[in-house]
Amino acid sequence: MELKKKYLDFKERILEVKLVSKIKDIYVKLSKTRYFSFIVFLYLVGIIMFISTLIRNNFTIPVSGDFTLQEIPFYFNGYDDWWKSITSGKFVMWDDSAMLGVNNIGANSFYYLFNPFFLVLLLVPRSIMPQAQAFMMITKMVLAGLSMKLLLEKFKVKEETTWLVSLAYAFCGWNLYYLWFNHFLEIAVLMPLFLLGIEKVIKDQKPLMLILVIFISGLTNYFFLISFCFCGAFYAMFRYFQNLKYYKEINNYRKLNKIPQLVDVRFEVIVQGVFAFATGLMMASIILFPCFAVALNNTRVTSQTYLTRLTDAIHLFSSLPFSEALKGLNEVLFKWQNNQEKYLLYPLIAFFTPNVSCFDSIIIANSGYDNAYCSTYIYAPLLLLFIPSVINAFKKNCISTLIALAGIGLLMFTPFAYYCFSGFTSVAYARWYIFVTAICCVFIAVQYDKRDEMKIWSLDVSFGVILCIYGYLLYKSEYLIEVKMSNVKEMDERIFYTYGQIIYIFIMYLYLRKNYKKPEFTYNLRYAVALEAIVMCNITLLCQGIASYNNLYHGQKNISEEMEIASNINKVDKSYFRLFSSTADRNGNNLGMMLSTPGLGTFHSVYNYELEDFLDWSQVQYGGRNGWSMGIHEKRINLDEFVGVKYYLLKQGDNNVPFGFNEYLTTDSHVVYRNDNFIELGYAFDNIIVTPSYENRYESNQTLTYQGQLSSSSKETLINEKAYLTGAILYEEDAKELFGENYSDEKFNYITKKQDLLDGLYFTDNTLKDSMINVYYAEWHDQPTFIDKEENYTNRGAYSSSKTRNLTWFSYLDIDTSSLAIGEECSSRGKCFVSIQARMGENLDITLYGQKDGKEYVLNNDTHMKHYFSKNGDSKKQRGFYVDDKVTRIKIQVVETMNNNRYLLKPYITYEYEDTYNKQIAKLKENPLLNVTQDVNTFEFDTNFNQDKMVVLQIPYDQGWSLKDENEDIKIYKGQGGFVAFYGKQGNHHYVLKYETPYLKEGFKMMAIGVFLVSAMYIGQNYFYFNKKRYERMFSLKA
Helix, strand or coil: CHHHHHHHHHHHHHHHHHHHHHHHHHHHHHHCCCCHHHHHHHHHHHHHHHHHHHHHCCCCCCECCHHHHHHHHHHHHHHHHHHHHHHHCCCCCEECCCCCCEEHHHHHCCCCCCCHHHHHHHHCCHHHHHHHHHHHHHHHHHHHHHHHHHHHHHCCCCHHHHHHHHHHHHCCHHHHHCCCCHHHHHHHHHHHHHHHHHHHHHHHCCCHHHHHHHHHHHHHCHHHHHHHHHHHHHHHHHHHHHCHHHHHHHHHHHHHCCCCCCCCHHHHHHHHHHHHHHHHHHHCHHHHHHHHHHHCCCHHHHCCCHHHHHHHHHHHHHCCCHHHHHHHHHHHHHCCCCCHHHHHHHHHHHHHCCCCCCCCCCCCEECCCCCCCCCCCCCHHHHHHHHHHHHHHHHHCHHHHHHHHHHHHHHHHCCHHHHHCCCCCCCCCCCCHHHHHHHHHHHHHHHHCCHHHCCHHHHHHHHHHHHHHHHHHHHHHHHHHHCCCCCEECCCCHHHHHHHHHHHHHHHHHHHHHHCCCCCHHHHHHHHHHHHHHHHHHHHHHHHCECCHHHHHHCHHHHHHHHHHHHHHHHHCCCCCEEEECCCCCCCCCHHHHHCCCCCEEECCCCCHHHHHHHHHCCCECCCCCCCEEECCCCCHHHHHHCCEEEEEEECCCCCCCCCEEEEEECCCEEEEEECCCCCCEEEECEEEEECCHHHCCCCCCCCCCCCCCCCCCHHHHHHHHHHCCCEEEEHHHHHHHHCCCCCCCCCEEECCHHHHCCCCEECCCCCCHHHEEEEEECCCCCCCCCCCHHHEEEEEECCHHHHCCCCCCCEEEEECCCCCCCCCHHHHCCEEEEEECCHHHCEEEEEEEEECCEEEEEEEECCCCCCCCHHHCCCCEEEEEECCCCCEEEEEECCCCCCCCCCCCCCEEEEEHHHHHHHHHHHHCCCCEEEEEECCEEEEEEEECCCEEEEEEEECCCCEEEEECCEEECCEEECCCEEEEEECCEEEEEEEEECCCCHHHHHHHHHHHHHHHHHHHHHHHHHCCCHHHHHHHCCCCC
């Protein structure tokens, strides 16, 4: 045994030596490549740019905003889905972590699902995903620089110039502006490769690279593939006409030397270019088909789009005089609908000024995010060399240069490209500016190598023009503030950065003027660009904000413990359930993704649009109808029950727990409550509630479940949620199909009056008077902290909206409810659910008081959540409380000073007793779904009804769901405003609900055709042009 152990130890040491030796060999080989030093240099610059953030935040880069809200939880979710797919052997097509459930391919391909840069991270442990994201963020910038270097080499740019320009591109303003959209940085990598693919078709008649880049772009981010296609078409046409003389020389040479060719090279390039675009898109169809099917339901597409306006303007030519129709078309093509002056400044700001945040610009401070702006900044040295490059190019090829400048200028200063390059949606996007950035880098690099031909006065002109543009922009920004242009606010400290930038440009101008022809000039410029990149990155992070990684999701200790709790529950409980966590709020809508549990909220641009009515009826979206930030976070018992909440994960001390939930497990920081009234997967109803047809649902507010513009009353929302558990809510056309034109099926009850849903709900709309509410204003007296004493409050008297405007921190409403009957019958009817209407965005701490032995005591207290941003946009109003005694007083306290002109809504109170709720639950439990099992994309369950029922599941509706009863296909309807519903027959039945991504099969077939065509092309080229390289060696031409 001892000898064997020594042998194994010796063998292990030998293997370690071999491994180290192998790593050294790989390093030596890599270090000899011409790209190694370049890549190392870019990594060093990238690490230095983010070093402060990395050190302070556990080697993460938690950029405030969408990065922490979306990108971090998305990667956790993708990690789980992919490993579930790998271990089960079934690809996860239905993802239930994002707001009850979404089409995984249709929703998540936009962000990460097939993104190669994400898929690499599947190799790291789940626990270090945020750290891996930080490393990948820097890596993507490095690879962007490398891809630009490859493109510049195609244009035969000198080595030292490729280093300089590729460095500027790697850390350009576009990349820093979109730091918080982590899934955009891949596009900076792909854009130069895309242009390189076009060049290979134009110059070499080799389409394979272009095909592959288009395919990979589709996998990475289909939104940008639209931009690629439009931008690529413009670029390809321009480069094609630039090379016509070159093609003519090739044709002449082939004829002269009797070299066989199938077609004229000019036609060959066109055919290969069209073929490359077409087959690339065909290969990407496996993603494009499912994704576009979902995206076409996005409100940015379904609302009036730019394409609609454009086609309407074109149709005017058939009904109006030519001059009037032309004027209308001109308005659509060349004029912005609003903020014309601001949008005409954006391209200048983007190109001439450095980036300062992921939100707005250095010159114009926007109060809201504007998609029509982003950055094209490529640093002061290249900026100063741009105009000399234009002058130099104009002297050599004036027509070509003029066309290029006029074309790009027209695209940047008119709205057409902003809509066109994003698929003619209703939103103007400047995301296509990466194309402009890449083109400018190539143009400057090519001309830079000819700087010996540049005149010194061209630098003087360049500096003068830049100085004038800065002066003009500063003047216009002040003007926009004076005229109170929409969304433009006063400049902050960033104005000093502007002045500092002007000084830096002046210093760089002096340096360029003196040294631009010296041999070491390019080498020195490289470090000037690197230094400016480091400064711009840190200013961007400072202005945008870096969240504290340790404090995300209420602290890393909190989220780690919640992950462990959720993991333990998942191991023990195999039922289909949802988990409510008090950590989830508007800063944590995607918490379910991190906990790996079916989600109750999301912040996602491509959520399940089939849920739109349900989200509207229950005010789930923070921004109101069509918003993409949403969550079920208010502890509303009927809503929680309907969507299948089985567990409440609360922090210690939070006693605001719905009735029916009892303590399940405790830790040092958390308590988990389990719902004893839980009903798994769905409900069977005798009652039918008919709502107007889907197309007409917003045209009338007479429907039972209609929630129109958000009103001051809490009635509608709570009545709707009561209805979810009372009957199957069907659209009129579906109800008529199922039960006849006059709803004649006698097996069901048809609820036609809203009054029929009010049983057990009590409202205080008419009994809670303004005089019962006193407004107390907290006087701070210029103190750094507030002392909570009676003398520091001013009683403003009875409630009115004007008295609650601009309330300071600690101000509160004092509501005397002693004359109302809220919770008065708790002793005989059980606990009482109290819903208080209050604007969720105002950060309110609500306390309910009761009386016992003549003394006041706290019945319940809950802030529910605290919003740290976008308070003005929050339209959610309901908050749930649970009490076991009469409520005699309610205190609603502001825990953050309110924004200007904001006011507290007059609170209204609705309540319901536990016995009413239990009665409703008992009826639903009479006909449960039996033997529920779940697998990837599949649910199975049995029913045994004594008569036919209408079944509504807790699974959101989607076209991809199919339902079978043994071998019989069962038609699926949309119930409760967005859930799977079907007609369940009496007797024993076994159902299988299966999900398949819509249009995935069609996309796969199209991809197969594309792969076949590419293979045929490759074989054909090798067969017909086997001697092509030999002829090319004999004959070499330059464009």
